[in-house]
Amino acid sequence: MTTQDSNSIYHQLIATELLQWQTAMRRKPNFWNRTTKKVQKKVNSIIPEKVHKAITKAIKEITRAVIFGSGFTTRTRREVKTLEEIEIKVKERINFYSSSAAVEGAATGFGGFLLSLADFPLWLTLKMKMLFEIASRYGYDTKDYKERVYILYIFQLTFSSQQLRNEVFEKMENWEITKEKLPNDFNAFDWRTFQLEYRDYIDLAKLLQLIPGIGAIAGALVNHKLTNKLGKTAVNAYRMRDERFREVKMLNP
Template sequence: MSSYEEKIAHELAEWQVTMQRTPSISNAAIRKLQTKINSLWPERLHRIMTKVIKELTRAVLFGADFTTKPNTDVRSLMDIEEQVKDKINKYTSTATAEGAITGFGGFVSGLADFPLWLSIKMKMLFDIAASYGIDTKDYKERLFILYVFQLAFSSQKRRNEIYLILSNWEVQKNKLPKDINAFDWRSFQQEYRDHLDLAKLLQLIPGVGAVVGAYINHKLTNRLGKTAMNAYRLRRLNVQDFDLEKLKKGQPKLPE
């Protein structure tokens, strides 16, 4: 293992700790409040929201413009991740500008932010996958992208569940539904919406909307990019587990 891979293994182990963290009391309280709010929504509205997010995500996920040819050049992990970091910075800057522009116009233009920002985030995930040599024409790799998306924008409880799927992907992918309609779109849209509700409501306010939109889009797009990096690192390094006790002491157990 190269010195760079040892460094990445340490970062990956720290990320694993975060992904498997027990939900805090504040997490539980927020989740309880969100569940209460969701229970007040009519079932018909839940179905409409699920359908809208499902169709938007499917259109982006399976759009011809999003398929990116995988990079098959033999390169070191360091070279790959230099390219990936450049892409994250590029897409984060684009999302920041988009959030500021749509937030500036208040409610009407703010509504346009959702599909535009979703497209930016998904295109970034496809490009990151290609950098790691992943062929996104493969249906299961597109589902992997959906799970990465969920991992970045979910409650800690749901994040723990998704991490278990991604950390054992070679086994779990064979258990996945063959039909995209069988994907749990209800949980997908609800977790995503709950994660963004308050921030995006502030973006609809004229004046402050531009500042909020730029900040939120920058922060969360960057988070998504870093989440994707770690998810693909997990597969590339084939790291199943780390000695978390040693990690806490600053001495992670690295693979041989």
Template sequence: MSNSKAGILFFVAFRMGKSESTYEQLALAEMMAWLMEVKQRPSIMGIVTAGAQQAFNTIIPDKVHQAITFAMEKMVKAVLVGNQYITGDPFHTANLVDRETKVKDIITLYQRTASVEGAVTGAGGILLGLADLPAFLMIKMKMLFEIARLYGYDTSNLQERIFLLYVFKLTFSSQESRNETIRLLENWQDYVGRYPGHVEAFDWRAFQLAYRDYLDLAKLLQLIPIIGAGVGAVTNYKLSAKLGHFAMQAYRMRYFDL
């Protein structure tokens, strides 16, 4: 057994009393393992991959970059000030199992929705592929709002909406940006205590650049006719799963007060 795994088990044993459920012990262990993975230093391979991705971005048509920027700006502003993503009242229960049973069902539902959407838009080449950007962003943000509601948080609150945006950024950004974002989420109460309290304070440009630079080759292959349908279906399914997983761990951090 590695020292890191032993450390996780020791922490869980120390943190949890006998009165805690087995599910919560497993959830805490999973979250701690995820936290260690997220906090990794940028690897040489990661640096090389990021450099290659940035180089690849230079040959992408300007209209693609413009579409990404436009879609991200609209999505961020809709999250901060709109109501179209709100899915209902916060779910009230003290039982983590009940919460996460519903959360996992929601993630599966949105994975399937995103997969179908990716297949349809991917089949049409670059024009419909560009239409996938705002559509897929909407699906991902609707899923995040629903997950927040199921964990008992009120998404009409600006601070909770900003938390969701940072969960999104944590999921879809470089390792360097990820390390910065996870530190912010670990000290969330300190951050929101200093936040100015108005939507203009959120730097959406840095947010969209982090997302644009993350877009991998598979997602960009979705813009190619014929193969785009299959690529879009698989890529959207996997990216939705990743976002759902990161969101669960982020809310577990708050649940366990870490």
């Protein structure tokens, strides 16, 4: 089999995976999604506004520090590689970060309540670092402000309700149009929705990390599973921007 034939077969497999993923991202909220969202909204309405503001500010500042940190200006890789070669390396990095997140989750879970509080910034840093590396592997310049917003959209797409997932996916699917409309001020990003959706998505799973005896196991499993999920979302999000798969988008408008 020639290299060209191998690439063609790989592209066909990827096209199928991408179409399945796009279909899942476009799926409308079902009864369970809507019911869960209503319950979460009710709970959030009970929480005092000053608490929401404090949490929003904390998440915003932590995320900004990660996004703009000097350690996250990953150099864009310019060497020419096939998509298959790129994705072999990407999957290696996803496995690395998923395993690292599992170790971190186990350590903080084993330490009880106080150490579990430290899990949020540590785990967030690992996830963002992974996204930066994935973007770089696919050839995107992570120094570009708009590429960093795309990274935030990937994060949101993974840790959101199905309703918001539909909205974010539409922006990403039409990225060339979306990025031209982005405000120049990073503060204009909807941080309130970002933190509420993220908290609602992971709260139940992460609560298990606070329970003595099983906290370490829960922390390891949750961190590994969700970090891996984020990595897979990123892979498909960057595949979607590849000109070779534009026809996939046309198959399922």
